[in-house]
Amino acid sequence: MLKYLFAKEENIPQGTAAIFFGVSSIAWFIIGSGLGSFNAAKLAFPDLYHGLYALQFGHMRQVHVHAVIFGWIAMAFAASMMYITPALGNTKLWSEKLGVWNCLLYNVGLCLALALLWAGVTSGREYSDHIWPIDLYIAFVMVVPWCLNVWMTIINRRTQGIYTTNWFFAGCMFMTVVVFLVGNMPEWLHLTGLNEAYMTWWFAHNVLGLLITPVAAAITYYIVPKITGNPLYSHRVGHLHFWSIVVFYSTPAAHHLMSSPLPEWLKSFASVEGVLILVPAVAYVCNILLTMQGRWSMFVENIEIKFTITGVLLAIPLNMQGGFQQTRAINWYIHGTGWIVAHAHLALLGFSTFAEAASVYYGMQVLLRRKLYSASLANFHFWMLLIGFSLYWVSMTISGLIQGAAKIYEVPYVDVVIAEHPYMIVRWIGGTMVFFGNIIWLYNMVMTARAGDIVPVGRQPAEVAYTR
Amino acid sequence: MAFREYKIGCWMFGISLSLSMFITIILPGIDISSMSSTKLALEKQLTYGWETGFNYYDPFLQGKDKPIKVTLTKDPKTGVAIDKTEAYVFPAGTHFPNGLTHDNILGDEVQKASVSLGKIDQASEDKGAVFVVSVTSNDTPYMEYATVTRGWNVDATLKASDEQLMAGSGKTLFVREGCWWCHTLLPEQTQDWQSFGRPPMVGDFNGESPTTFGSDRKAPDLLHVGSRNSSREWMVMHFFNPRLVQPHSIMPRYDFLWGDKDADGKNIDLAAWDEQYFAYAKGESVYPPGVPTPAADSEARMLVDFVLNLK
Ligand code: HEM
Ligand code: HEM
Numbered sequence: 081m082l083k084y085l086f087a088k089e090e091n092i093p094q095g096t097a098a099i100f101f102g103v104s105s106i107a108w109f110i111i112g113s114g115l116g117s118f119n120a121a122k123l124a125f126p127d128l129y130h131g132l133y134a135l136q137f138g139h140m141r142q143v144h145v146h147a148v149i150f151g152w153i154a155m156a157f158a159a160s161m162m163y164i165t166p167a168l169g170n171t172k173l174w175s176e177k178l179g180v181w182n183c184l185l186y187n188v189g190l191c192l193a194l195a196l197l198w199a200g201v202t203s204g205r206e207y208s209d210h211i212w213p214i215d216l217y218i219a220f221v222m223v224v225p226w227c228l229n230v231w232m233t234i235i236n237r238r239t240q241g242i243y244t245t246n247w248f249f250a251g252c253m254f255m256t257v258v259v260f261l262v263g264n265m266p267e268w269l270h271l272t273g274l275n276e277a278y279m280t281w282w283f284a285h286n287v288l289g290l291l292i293t294p295v296a297a298a299i300t301y302y303i304v305p306k307i308t309g310n311p312l313y314s315h316r317v318g319h320l321h322f323w324s325i326v327v328f329y330s331t332p333a334a335h336h337l338m339s340s341p342l343p344e345w346l347k348s349f350a351s352v353e354g355v356l357i358l359v360p361a362v363a364y365v366c367n368i369l370l371t372m373q374g375r376w377s378m379f380v381e382n383i384e385i386k387f388t389i390t391g392v393l394l395a396i397p398l399n400m401q402g403g404f405q406q407t408r409a410i411n412w413y414i415h416g417t418g419w420i421v422a423h424a425h426l427a428l429l430g431f432s433t434f435a436e437a438a439s440v441y442y443g444m445q446v447l448l449r450r451k452l453y454s455a456s457l458a459n460f461h462f463w464m465l466l467i468g469f470s471l472y473w474v475s476m477t478i479s480g481l482i483q484g485a486a487k488i489y490e491v492p493y494v495d496v497v498i499a500e501h502p503y504m505i506v507r508w509i510g511g512t513m514v515f516f517g518n519i520i521w522l523y524n525m526v527m528t529a530r531a532g533d534i535v536p537v538g539r540q541p542a543e544v545a546y547t548r
Numbered sequence: 549m550a551f552r553e554y555k556i557g558c559w560m561f562g563i564s565l566s567l568s569m570f571i572t573i574i575l576p577g578i579d580i581s582s583m584s585s586t587k588l589a590l591e592k593q594l595t596y597g598w599e600t601g602f603n604y605y606d607p608f609l610q611g612k613d614k615p616i617k618v619t620l621t622k623d624p625k626t627g628v629a630i631d632k633t634e635a636y637v638f639p640a641g642t643h644f645p646n647g648l649t650h651d652n653i654l655g656d657e658v659q660k661a662s663v664s665l666g667k668i669d670q671a672s673e674d675k676g677a678v679f680v681v682s683v684t685s686n687d688t689p690y691m692e693y694a695t696v697t698r699g700w701n702v703d704a705t706l707k708a709s710d711e712q713l714m715a716g717s718g719k720t721l722f723v724r725e726g727c728w729w730c731h732t733l734l735p736e737q738t739q740d741w742q743s744f745g746r747p748p749m750v751g752d753f754n755g756e757s758p759t760t761f762g763s764d765r766k767a768p769d770l771l772h773v774g775s776r777n778s779s780r781e782w783m784v785m786h787f788f789n790p791r792l793v794q795p796h797s798i799m800p801r802y803d804f805l806w807g808d809k810d811a812d813g814k815n816i817d818l819a820a821w822d823e824q825y826f827a828y829a830k831g832e833s834v835y836p837p838g839v840p841t842p843a844a845d846s847e848a849r850m851l852v853d854f855v856l857n858l859k
Binding site: 122123124126127130133136137138139141142199200201202203204205206211212242247251255258262266270271272273274275276277278279280282323326327330331333334336337339340341342343345346349412415416417418420421483487488490493494497498501504 | 571583724729737764
């Protein structure tokens, strides 16, 4: 990496920035899921690591969340954008050099941000936990250069139109910057009280809805047609997806605070808008699954499609859960329980992680022009993720239902803690499987770069996956 | 080529995003900001002071720059007995909460009463101040700058007080230690009344920051914990090692908040304590080791004050 920081733009091979972001994202995925599994252990056995006070649950939880969101998810997005955007515009990345610097400063910033959170230096707002100097760094050093690269590549494209994936990328990066700057208003302007509480969730909701969900979807809009060779089923439905995301997903922030004393009209409005998110959700899932027509065998044979389609299939229960859990009839039962944690991991560890993993797998092979070192290890990784995630989701959903029942029958809280104990252990096991799967992944990727077979010019890695 | 062919799309995008932000930020903002503070909101502001998250005056969240809440049974100026009164002492240099420094936080009525009856506009951070919360004849709560209205100055008030709570500093530690990842501060509106007490009202939060409602509950709601359990001894033992009083608890230990010395100035040896405790946990000894009393300036004391103050 270092040698490219000061190289001339034309001496930096195409794809360098994407490769760096890709490798960093895998490393952060290992760190993030390791931290997650550590936290899970703490919740199952609080005295397991007595003596190491720096590793308190209260300090480590937000480090896990930000390591996976800013480290894994966001960097996998950056890696994907840095190779997909130019590919779809039939051009080069606007500036590889900017991309390489972006990646370096991103990693540095993230380490600093997590170290501060770890030390307890926090704004005390969930998902916008970072203190405002770090927020400024994130916005202007980590995100704006990344946006510039994406937008300028699209502006300099050599194709007539802009493909679905690319306008999703351009639009979502714009919305992310707006959401980030507006959403941290409580800190810039010292907002207080319910305004502050509401803006905290406005930020959290919109980061999930206007960055993570649509960008993960946009990636699958590229991967599925590219690898199967089928054209996207419908661009119109793609439009419906994009516009309904902008209109419906940006509005129901208050559904995270349904049991707080926010104005009633706001909660009702959010509840209705939240159900309307099913419009983009259904449009998206149908569009991708119909694109698969005639190529379903690839779901079994091809590792990238296997990851992508699993992610898309997980989006179905995810959105069903989402649409229902924010109606008042259901929210009062499951709010603030393990059910929500399960939903959050279905979204981030299920749907979005599977989509990104596919894109990182594919991108690395294409950019390195090397075939995956070991398809078996990749399959092993897939199953570790899927089984680990399923254990996590099932156990947390059950524990959430226990909590919900206990809440209405007014069971003394410590009995809930006792009842949840076995499920906490299962979650720990599931999470640890994800962690070990990821270590295998990193090994597989490093070996691909070192010893993978060269993919012949003009061929796709997927086509030669099974040739020796 | 730029985005030329996409002119209409770009306009539509801009308009829909702006409209969405208008409906979800501006309108709720206007509505929420028009809410008048309740008495509780005034008390909370005066207890917690300026922000309890990261800020200039306390960048490492050590509980600095916070007021002290005191209970008085005699008038600090005259020494005559008075009804039990709670006062909030801001030693010179302590920063005021938002509601004292901005006119638009408390709500019109409360703001007017606080200025005309409470004289809060005369208070200044440099000189230090003592406040109380009072109620007008028609039930509007207001903040009263007792240093002017009653002649209570900082030193005399601290001296005359029966009890001093460092609850503001404790709230900072509550944020720093991440208690709110397990505990909520928001009994739900639907079914929490019986177990955790009254859910808060819309005016209960004016001027508080951060509110740390918490979203994943893994432990009891704490908003009214001080009325359920007001035993300082229990809290001290529970924070030192929750398993001492609740064998099934998954709450982490907070024994490191005691610092090096206990209330009698004796050194605290956590390793030795652990050894004895594990012997007890294995059944090798009958009684667990005793829990040291936290020193008056220890973080443990601040946190216990905060929790006991949650009525
Ligand atoms: C129809 C679609 C969806 C709806 C209506 C929906 C609704 C909700 C609601 C109401 C909550 C809060 C529940 C509570 O605390 O009471 C929630 C939590 C959450 N949702 Fe969704 N959701 C949807 C899809 C998604 C998607 C696609 C993602 C991300 C890719 C996502 C990520 C999350 C996360 C991470 C949380 C946890 C927030 C926390 O920390 O409390 N959801 N969702
Ligand atoms: C190795 C597997 C993982 C384990 C064991 C794990 C564990 C945990 C734990 C224990 C929490 C705290 C939950 C609570 O407060 O009850 C948590 C929260 C969270 N984790 Fe993970 N995690 C894992 C992977 C991931 C991944 C891969 C992501 C995202 C890509 C993720 C995203 C989150 C989020 C967003 C939260 C906050 C949830 C909420 O507030 O509702 N986790 N995780």
